[in-house]
Each structure stands twice: as structure tokens, then as C-alpha cells.
Amino acid sequence: MAPQGVETASGMIAACSRGRSSGTPTRVKCSASPIEGAATLGSALAGRATRFETVLTEATGTAVILYTSGTTGQPKGAELSHANMVMNALTCWRLFGAVDDDVHLVTLPLFHSFGQTVQLNAGLYSGATLVLLPRFDAGTALALMERERVTFFAGVPTMYWGLLSAGREKVDVAAITAHLRMAVSGGAALPVEILEQVEKLYGVRIREGYGLSETSPVASFNHPGREAKPGSIGQPVWGVQMRLVDADWNEAPEGEAGEIAIRGHNVMKGYHGRPEATADVLRDGWFRTGDLARRDEDGYYFIVDRAKDMIIRGGYNVYPRELEEIMMTHQDVSLVAVVGVPHPSHGEEVKAFVIRQPGSQLTEDELVDWCRERMATYKYPRLVEFRDDLPMTSTGKILKRRLRDEA
Structure with a gap:
């Protein structure tokens, strides 16, 4: 049976089970805290017939329009077909x-x-039970993992960062690891340091994948049964092709970084009502993502950075993700975001926004000196700002655009 609905301080948690393998009918149980101004599903269906005629659709017809998160620009509606x-x-x-x-x-x-x-x-297709937590809270998430015997967790890197902090407190980690079979990360680049800490604490290797709203979203993954390479977004999934291109759509030279382009059953129809924006990113079925990556000899892709996040300091290209990976290895650094800020002579200067580990007395100068010893002269951040939190989207992505505006 599906687990009972659970009321928590966080709001509504719902559990859904489809019983696909046993042939039993779908069962859904929900308990919800009322939201001011929002109609409930029950009130919307009140008085309506329980039987109705379905509408015939085509496979190529638009099923959903998903708006991109807009971390680097104005959101656009990606039209995805059935x-x-x-x-x-x-x-x-x-x-x-x-x-x-x-x-x-x-x-x-x-x-x-x-x-x-x-x-x-x-999840519904596979007949899984879905335990829904409407707003991520690491402590509540871990309590539910233990109580509901969760086997599958998917999240963005900042969620795993939260689970690490909460997991070091009064949590029955053994009860969680006894059932957790798979942890999936996507939505943003996963720092290797977080991956390794999660595996050490929870005993599960996070398998990182890659995709965008425009690709439905999954395009690549560290496939089960194959080697999972830390720092890699894996290899293309079934039915999907990936390649690296330059600004003119030409194939990037072997061994060099290029922009990821994707073709396959997952690529959107286009941006709703935005023909020019669609033409900019789609050509001959290929979608260019704006993400820079390199590919190794085994066909695994490694994200270098977002093209729009690249910093040009004194004529040199600086990739924030590379610096963030290094800074995350500092024992006093809990989370970091690196951005470029205007500079009168260099064009841009490298600035790091840092959340310190609880109780840390690390100073800005000490961190800058530490980075200077480990990074090229033109790369290391000259500016460091400590914060208690970082601005994020509703999906947990760090809003670097806002950090640049606030710098």
C-alpha cells in the first residue's frame, strides 16, 4: 500500500503509488495545508463527471511549455511534445x-x-511510491528517508550540500543507507568534493547526469553498470547524440573544449513565440546548449562551465567551476560561487562568494593566500566575500547573475 500522507511543519507531503507490477489500480493519498488564494484539486473536481472522453493528440503535439530558470537571462518557454x-x-x-x-x-x-x-x-511509470516534499529542508528530507525507507533520491548539488550538514547531526545514517540504492544529481555542476563526502557519509555514489529544459531534460548520464567518473556528466543516453562545436557550429578539435550540442528524441520543438531565439539554438535538429565541455577517450563528457559564466581577466579566460572545485577542498569552505566583476584595467576581476564551515574563523586574506598557492596567477580570486547564504532559484541553482549585480 502507499504510505500515509504525512503532515509536517514544511507543509504538504503526498505519497502516490501506481502498483504497476502487481496490476493493481492507481492509488493516491494527499494531505495538504491550505494555501491562501489557491484552489484545491478537490474543489476543482467537485461536481464533475467521473468519466469523460479523452482528446486525441499527436505525438508531435505540444504537451508542456517549460520556462527556463533564467539564471543568465530572460526566461523562455521550451515547447516539449508528447x-x-x-x-x-x-x-x-x-x-x-x-x-x-x-x-x-x-x-x-x-x-x-x-x-x-x-x-x-x-517514477509513476515504474510503479514507484512517490513521497512529495513541497519545499526542500535537509532535516525533514532525512527524516522522511528514514521513515519511508526511501530508495531513490534526486537533487541539485546544493541539496546534497544541505544533506551533508544535516547528516552530521542526530540522524540514523545507517537506517537511511540500508535502503538508499540510487542518488542522482543534475541541474548544475556537482563539485567532486561534495560527491566524495556524500559517498563517505551515506555509502552511495552519486550518479551525475546532464540536461536542460530544452532537452526534456535528460541527455547524458553516468550509466549504472558502467564506470561512474567523478566530475563527469557521463555519456549520451539511449537515442541521443552529443558533440562539441565552436561558435560556427563546426566540430571542435579532438581534445579541446567546445559547446555541447544535442540531437535526439529529447530535443524541444522550439521556444514558444520566439522564432529568432529558436533559430539561434537549433540547426538541423541539433540544439546548442551554451555549456562548454570536454570529452575524454571513453566518450565521457566533463562540463568546463557555462559559456556566459566565463570570466575574461586581462585577456585570459577563467572558468569559475575550476576555481570552485579547488576552493571546495579547503577545510573551512562549505560552499562557494565564483563570478567576474567589472575592473577598470583587467576588464573583469575574479570574486568568490563563500559560505564558511560552522565555527570557522577563516579570513578573506587567508583564503586569497591559500588560492594564490594553488592557482595560476591570472586565475586566483583577489576578492572574497563571506556570506551566510547564497541567492538561489526555486530549483536550488545559485543565481550568479544576482551575485554579479550585488558585487
Whole structure:
């Protein structure tokens, strides 16, 4: 049976079970705290017929319009077809496998492609139980993992960062690790330091994947049954091609970084009502992502950075992710975001926004000196600002655009 709805201080938690393997009908149980001004599902369906005629649709018809998070610009609506959504859900099911009594903890927003496809659609298809937490809170998430015997967790890197901090407190880690079979990360680059700490604490290797709202979203993954390479977004999933291109869509030279381009059943129809924006990113079925990466000899892709996040300091290219990976290894650094800020002579200067470990007395000068010893002269951050938190989107991505505006 599906677990009972659970009321918490965080709001509504719902559990859904589809019983696919046993042939039993779908069962849904929800308990919810009322939201001011919002109609409940029950009130919307009150008085309506329980039987109705479905509308015939085409596989290429638009199923959803998902607006990009807009971390670097104005959000655009990615039009995804029924085929896009179904094929990507089935691809996830093939990747993750189906086990009896699979239980997903869903903390990702369901209006976002990551949560909607990877957990809602793929989870229901596989007959899994979905435990829904409407707003991520690390302590509540861990309590639910223990109580509901969660086997599958998907999240963005900042969620795993939160689980590390909460997991070092009064949590029965052994009870969680006894059932957790898979941890999936996406939405942003996962620092290797966080990956290694999670594996050490919870005994599960995070498998990182890659995709965008425009690709339904999953395009690549560290496939189960193959080597999972730390820092890699894996290899293309079934039915999807990836390549690295330059500004003119030409194939990037072997061994060099290039912009990821994707073609396959997952690529959107285009941006709703934005033909020029669509033409900028789609050509001959290929979608260019704006993400720079390199590919190793085994066909694994490694994100270098967002093209728009690259810092040009004194004519040299500086990739923030590289610096963030190094800074995350400092024992007093809990989380970091590196951005470029205007500079009168260099064009841009490198600045790091840092959350320190609890109780740390690390100073700005000490951290700058530490970075100077480990990074090239033109790369290390001359500016450091300590903060208690960093601005994030509703999906947990760090808003670097806001940090640049605030610098």
C-alpha cells in the first residue's frame, strides 16, 4: 500500500503509488495545508463527471511549455511534445531500473523538467511510491528517508550540500543507507568534493547526469553498470547524440573544449513565440546548449562551465567551476560561487562568494593566500566575500547573475 500522507511543519507531503507490477489500480493519498488564494484539486473536481472522453493528440503535439530558470537571462518557454516527454521518461526508467517497493523522495519542483520527468513521470511509470516534499529542508528530507525507507533520491548539488550538514547531526545514517540504492544529481555542476563526502557519509555514489529544459531534460548520464567518473556528466543516453562545436557550429578539435550540442528524441520543438531565439539554438535538429565541455577517450563528457559564466581577466579566460572545485577542498569552505566583476584595467576581476564551515574563523586574506598557492596567477580570486547564504532559484541553482549585480 502507499504510505500515509504525512503532515509536517514544511507543509504538504503526498505519497502516490501506481502498483504497476502487481496490476493493481492507481492509488493516491494527499494531505495538504491550505494555501491562501489557491484552489484545491478537490474543489476543482467537485461536481464533475467521473468519466469523460479523452482528446486525441499527436505525438508531435505540444504537451508542456517549460520556462527556463533564467539564471543568465530572460526566461523562455521550451515547447516539449508528447513524444519528448514520454521518450525521456522511458529512457529514465531504462537507466534507473525498476525494483519492488521503490520509493522516491521528491523534493524537486514538479513544474521543472528535472522533477517532472525524472521522478514524477518516470517514477509513476515504474510503479514507484512517490513521497512529495513541497519545499526542500535537509532535516525533514532525512527524516522522511528514514521513515519511508526511501530508495531513490534526486537533487541539485546544493541539496546534497544541505544533506551533508544535516547528516552530521542526530540522524540514523545507517537506517537511511540500508535502503538508499540510487542518488542522482543534475541541474548544475556537482563539485567532486561534495560527491566524495556524500559517498563517505551515506555509502552511495552519486550518479551525475546532464540536461536542460530544452532537452526534456535528460541527455547524458553516468550509466549504472558502467564506470561512474567523478566530475563527469557521463555519456549520451539511449537515442541521443552529443558533440562539441565552436561558435560556427563546426566540430571542435579532438581534445579541446567546445559547446555541447544535442540531437535526439529529447530535443524541444522550439521556444514558444520566439522564432529568432529558436533559430539561434537549433540547426538541423541539433540544439546548442551554451555549456562548454570536454570529452575524454571513453566518450565521457566533463562540463568546463557555462559559456556566459566565463570570466575574461586581462585577456585570459577563467572558468569559475575550476576555481570552485579547488576552493571546495579547503577545510573551512562549505560552499562557494565564483563570478567576474567589472575592473577598470583587467576588464573583469575574479570574486568568490563563500559560505564558511560552522565555527570557522577563516579570513578573506587567508583564503586569497591559500588560492594564490594553488592557482595560476591570472586565475586566483583577489576578492572574497563571506556570506551566510547564497541567492538561489526555486530549483536550488545559485543565481550568479544576482551575485554579479550585488558585487
